Amino acid sequence: MPERLEENSSASQAVVAQPALPVKIEDEGKVKSRGLSPSRIIWKKLRRNRTAMFGLYILAGLYISAILAGFIAPYKYDNAAHDFPFYPPMITRVHFFDEQGNLTRPFVYGIIPDDPTLATYHDDKEKKYPLRFFVRGESYHILWIIRSDIHLFGVDEPGRIFLFGSDIVGQDIFSRILYGAQVSLSIGIVGIIISTIIGMMIGAAAGYFGGATDFTLMRLVEVVLAIPSLYFILIMRQMFGTSLSSAESYLIMLIIFVFIGWAIEARVIRGMVLSLKEQEYVIAARALGYTNTRIILRHILPNTLSFVIVTATLTVPFYILSEAALSFLGVGIQEPDASWGNMLSAAQTNRYLYDFPWMLIPGVFIFIAVMAWNFLGDGLRDAADPRTLG
Incomplete structure (x- = not known):
């Protein structure tokens, strides 16, 4: 009888003395994903894809701009300045400093045509047209419902601003x-x-x-x-x-x-x-x-x-x-x-x-x-x- 007790005691000690078996720990992301719907899992994975999210942000910007086109655009799509066909982009001609180099309100110079057949122009530095924000202009509709005539930016007439230039009939490409x-x-x-x-x-x-x-x-x-x-x-x-x-x-x-x-x-x-x-x-x-x-x-x-x-x-x-x-x-x-x-x-x-x-x-x-x-x-x-x- 004592021999059996000694055997059991030694066996239990052997069990206790055995090293613990390694436990496989599941990936934390997989554990957290359990219980989520497929759409939630897809969205979670999509957010980690930088290229896809970049595309999503670009599309969001494009579609929001399209919806708010009447507000963002300084002119309507059919507004033509026939005296200024093929005017080059003015996005680099918006001035932030005056002749003395002092910081001033953004402005553009007036436009003087040189040769209408060649569509060449030079700036009329005697005339400055400050860039104004939230100005009134041609009326438009947002989503065919909201009517307004407020535009994000613009210049006073007879000045013109062609950020991306103008086309053959003087319509603003932007x-x-x-x-x-x-x-x-x-x-x-x-x-x-x-x-x-x-x-x-x-x-x-x-x-x-x-x-x-x-x-x-x-x-x-x-x-x-x-x-x-x-x-x-x-x-x-x-x-x-x-x-x-x-x-x-x-x-x-x-x-x-x-x-x-x-x-x-x-x-x-x-x-x-x-x-x-x-x-x-x-x-x-x-x-x-x-x-x-x-x-x-x-x-x-x-x-x-x-x-x-x-x-x-x-x-x-x-x-x-x-x-x-x-x-x-x-x-x-x-x-x-x-x-x-x-x-x-x-x-x-x-x-x-x-x-x-x-x-x-x-x-x-x-x-x-x-x-x-x-x-x-x-x-x-x-x-x-x-x-x-x-």
């Missing part, structure tokens, strides 16, 4: 870029929202019901995807002629873009629904007698939103570039209304490119907007990767 952003940027957002809704409905129906419904809808999707997009857009737009107003042209372009854009969304949604409809919560909803419409709208489609947003974000640049191409070719938004595409159409000749390079500034904004959307889309795609959401 003001027209802001107004043009309302068209070029909005058509991407409006178009992708409509095409996404249509694509989600068709893709969900194909994936959920399967069979003949799936076969018919997917063949339709394949037909639409097989159409050469740019050529189809040009042909369809040309069929309506060039005598339409800018509002009618905008609507026609929007319809064409939606027609060729919904198929991509439908194919993505169909693939996701094929997987989601076999999940336990969907099977339980069927067992409870819920209608197919309720199951699709309440239980399936909400779980696809994160990935739909990624696809939509990567598609917006196509809409922006398509509108710019049509307007550049003269079958989109018509003068005197402004869009980035029709502003670029004035820079088609070699003389304009060499002598008046500021006419290409709208193209710079197209490039910035497209790159910002691509940065954001790539960041969302990485953040929504299913392999990293667990």
Whole structure:
């Protein structure tokens, strides 16, 4: 008996004396991510992507500027100073010091044309026009609702301020870029929202019901995807002629873009629904007698939103570039209304490119907007990767 007690005692000591086994500690970020919805996880990961956040901030600035175009722009898009065509950018000609080198209120000099045919000018240093803020000018509407005539900055007449220069008829390019952003940027957002809704409905129906419904809808999707997009857009737009107003042209372009854009969304949604409809919560909803419409709208489609947003974000640049191409070719938004595409159409000749390079500034904004959307889309795609959401 004592021998057994001694054996038990020695065994217990051996157990106590054994070194503790290493405990695997989970990554703190993964622990904190547990219990969060997929959208919260995606947003958390997106915020750590500097390139994507840079694109998001750029887009926020562009869209806010477009909404407040009437307030920020010193002139309306069709305000022309015919005496000052092709005036070079004044952004470096806003003076902050007087002739004695003393700091003063920002001002610009008057403009004296040298040769109207060559579009050369020199400053009239006898006339100074102080840069004023929150000045009254031409009336405008913000979001077609708020009416105002207050502008962020401006100069007294007959002075003019052309921050980005003027075009062939003396219109302020800076003001027209802001107004043009309302068209070029909005058509991407409006178009992708409509095409996404249509694509989600068709893709969900194909994936959920399967069979003949799936076969018919997917063949339709394949037909639409097989159409050469740019050529189809040009042909369809040309069929309506060039005598339409800018509002009618905008609507026609929007319809064409939606027609060729919904198929991509439908194919993505169909693939996701094929997987989601076999999940336990969907099977339980069927067992409870819920209608197919309720199951699709309440239980399936909400779980696809994160990935739909990624696809939509990567598609917006196509809409922006398509509108710019049509307007550049003269079958989109018509003068005197402004869009980035029709502003670029004035820079088609070699003389304009060499002598008046500021006419290409709208193209710079197209490039910035497209790159910002691509940065954001790539960041969302990485953040929504299913392999990293667990």
